[in-house]
Amino acid sequence: MSLSPDELRELAKYVLLTRPDEIGCDDWLGYAPSYAELIATSQPVPEPLQKAAGHLDLCPECAEEFRALMEALKEGGGV
Amino acid sequence: MTERSNEDWLQLLGGTDEMAVAELREFLRRGLRRGLAGWAAADDGFIEDMAQEGTLKVLSGLTTFRGDSRFTTWAVTVAVRVAFTELRRARWKDVSLDRLVEDAPSQQPAAAPAVEPSADSKAAILAEMHRVIATGLTERQRQALVAEFKGMPQAEIAARMGLTRNALYKLTHDARQSLKRGLEAAGIDGDGVREAFDL
Numbered sequence: 665m666s667l668s669p670d671e672l673r674e675l676a677k678y679v680l681l682t683r684p685d686e687i688g689c690d691d692w693l694g695y696a697p698s699y700a701e702l703i704a705t706s707q708p709v710p711e712p713l714q715k716a717a718g719h720l721d722l723c724p725e726c727a728e729e730f731r732a733l734m735e736a737l738k739e740g741g742g743v
Numbered sequence: 744m745t746e747r748s749n750e751d752w753l754q755l756l757g758g759t760d761e762m763a764v765a766e767l768r769e770f771l772r773r774g775l776r777r778g779l780a781g782w783a784a785a786d787d788g789f790i791e792d793m794a795q796e797g798t799l800k801v802l803s804g805l806t807t808f809r810g811d812s813r814f815t816t817w818a819v820t821v822a823v824r825v826a827f828t829e830l831r832r833a834r835w836k837d838v839s840l841d842r843l844v845e846d847a848p849s850q851q852p853a854a855a856p857a858v859e860p861s862a863d864s865k866a867a868i869l870a871e872m873h874r875v876i877a878t879g880l881t882e883r884q885r886q887a888l889v890a891e892f893k894g895m896p897q898a899e900i901a902a903r904m905g906l907t908r909n910a911l912y913k914l915t916h917d918a919r920q921s922l923k924r925g926l927e928a929a930g931i932d933g934d935g936v937r938e939a940f941d942l
């Protein structure tokens with residue numbers, strides 16, 4: 665049971681990005697709304713929030729959801 | 744939609760004010776329709792269902808709203824996760840986690856063609872990664888990591904392993920850290936990995 669060379673290459677990419685203090689997907693969800701609002705209104709992002717947003721580089725699923733969220737917020741003047 | 748402060752939303756929804764609940768559902772429906780445009784599976788019926796599911800999730804989680812954004816932004820964030828979890832679930836529902844992980848062929852890195860300059864280091868890195876995955880991880884770490892890099896969505900892996908998404912993330916994060924340490928111990932640094940894999 666193992667991964668193909670292509671899958672290992674993809675894994676290696678994420679191993680390189682690995683940090684000791686990453687946050688999980690549920691934790692990220694707590695930061696996502698305020699981060700989304702700052703990005704949508706081109707405001708500066710405070711350091712702790714910027715650090716939390718590093719999760720988007722490590723988690724393709726949260727990144728995919730975040731892109732959809734940014735699009736959704738354009739509807740109905742949500743921000 | 745009626746302009747409301749966060750406090751008003753919380754108060755009305757906390758008391759399950761029917762009009763506020765209906766407005767929230769409509770707000771989520773419009774947001775999801777826009778956010779999921781381009782997803783073939785996200786037809787009107789799906790969006791309708793997810794707006795409803797999202798509304799229920801928001802209502803049951805009102806106490807988890809931190810108050811550091813607009814209430815509606817938080818609500819859409821919750822609904823987007825609900826919708827994506829369902830989209831991914833639908834695509835993977837017939838795939839067994841055990842079979843995905845167990846059936847994966849144990850592929851040793853192929854002999855590298857001599858013309859490729861980084862071939863030796865690439866083979867060494869692949870061998871070390873195979874070694875750590877085979878002997879340096881717990882069974883649960885290996886299962887989660889292999890399933891994730893075979894493309895199974897995290898919510899699906901988490902559900903089948905009986906974990907929250909945070910707990911699953913911790914499992915695969917620990918596995919990645921073991922791989923990182925293994926590579927370092929084998930004298931392979933970040934630049935070496937980037938060069939070998941052309942990353």
Ligand SMILES: [Zn+2]
Nearest residue numbers: 688689723726
């Ligand atoms: Zn995530």
